[in-house]
Amino acid sequence: MIEIDGHAGGGQLLRTALALSLCTGEPFAMDGIRGKRERPGLLRQHLTAVEAARDIGGATVEGALPGSMALRFTPGGIRGGDHRWTIGTAGSTTLVLQTVLPALWMHGVAASLAIEGGTHNPQAPSADFIADAFLPVMAKMGLEASFALDSHGFYPAGGGCIRLDLHTSSRPAALDLSTRGEIVEKHARAIVSAIPSKIGERELIVAKARLGLVEGEASLHAVHGAVGPGNALSIRFRAEHGTAVFTGFGEKRVTAEAVAERACAQARAWLDAGVVADTYLADQLLLPMALAGGGSFTTLTPSDHARSNAALIEKFLPVEFEFRDDGRGRWTVAVSR
Known part of the structure; x- marks a missing residue:
């Protein structure tokens, strides 16, 4: 079982661990979840991500309670089909989606996902970002999926809904995104x-x-x-x-x-x-490229968030990340086996 210190990051560290566990079949234990946050422990949106990962992965879970700072997650087999999750707050629907999408994709499982909650949340990628920036890059890597914003959900009311229909896809393929073009x-x-x-x-x-x-x-x-x-x-x-x-x-x-x-x-x-990926897309590219076993992209100065995510990915997968400063605010991020 992989041991993870949750003090090292926020909710994204947990979501990345859930995604990686589903992809690899490796169980994990995380302690000190969101330990440095003003409201530490699991909030409603994090619990929904755990619930979604449990449903997709037929997992056994311990510690999935409001405010819990410790979680044990043991995945089973990946399950496709129809799934619907409701956050109940303006918590991000897109982050829940990104928790379960990698495993469904990697295992070639078709699924229809509907997630209710926030679609335009200041602390997360918007539904527009997913549709226009993230999914087109994933399509270049082999993902076959259609995305829809059924209804908007703004902070603090929420109440929006996104849908993703995922078709049986080939495993992620390596991609080089070094040049942006015109x-x-x-x-x-x-x-x-x-x-x-x-x-x-x-x-x-x-x-x-x-x-x-x-x-x-x-x-x-x-x-x-x-x-x-x-x-x-x-x-x-x-x-x-x-x-x-x-x-x-x-x-x-x-x-x-x-x-x-x-x-x-x-x-x-x-x-x-003159880079391809902005700071937010850079965060989202790390896991798919690691699953592909290779790839690279140019971006702005990597965030601490991106570096901590890369370090966690290296715990689960036999890959290494390189962050290279090319000067004048331009960086190259590369992943290799």
């Missing part, structure tokens, strides 16, 4: 739910000015029927060899202009560095 499409979309449209319009004014967007490269989308109010600015740049999505989230006492400025600053840093 930008072929750019677009900013302001999403508003139960708040004045003017907020989204103000965000788009900033995005147009900061990113040089022209007519047809910006749009306003009013959501109807969401459980609660919310706002997100989603900026998408599609290049020849990859797509980047940057998201700003509206929050109380923060102006629309400030929300847009933050998202535009992230986009500009990525544009100026």
Whole structure:
């Protein structure tokens, strides 16, 4: 059984451990889960990820209780079919998806997954990121799947739903993403739910000015029927060899202009560095490339989050990660056996 110190990271460390355990069949024990967080231990969204991993993997689980800081997870066989999980809060649906997707893919199991909760959460990849940035890269690695955002779920109300239909796919194949190529499409979309449209319009004014967007490269989308109010600015740049999505989230006492400025600053840093993967996509590429046994990509300065994830992956899989500083804010991350 692999022993893991949960103090070394947050919920992502747990989700990565669950995914790796399902992929390899190796049980693990994690203590000190989210030990350095203001609210340590398992929260509702983490418990849903554990529940999903248990269902997909026919696993035996000990310690899956609210606030628990210790978990024992022993996987069985991978199960496809229809699954539906409800977080019950605005906790991230996309992070639950990414907990179970690698194992289903690696084991060639078809499944239909529906997850209810938050779809646009400041602490997680948005549904737009999954659809436009993450899944297209996975398709290049061999994943065959279709994704849908059934309904939006904003923080703090949640109530959204995403669906993924996964077809029987070949195992992940190695991929080199060293060159971004030319930008072929750019677009900013302001999403508003139960708040004045003017907020989204103000965000788009900033995005147009900061990113040089022209007519047809910006749009306003009013959501109807969401459980609660919310706002997100989603900026998408599609290049020849990859797509980047940057998201700003509206929050109380923060102006629309400030929300847009933050998202535009992230986009500009990525544009100026000339890399393929932004910081968030870089985090998501580590596990699939490790499962493929090889691959590389260029990115911005790797986060501590990415480095701790890489170290955990090396505990489960016979691979090594290299983080190379190429200078001027550009890095190369490579994985090999």
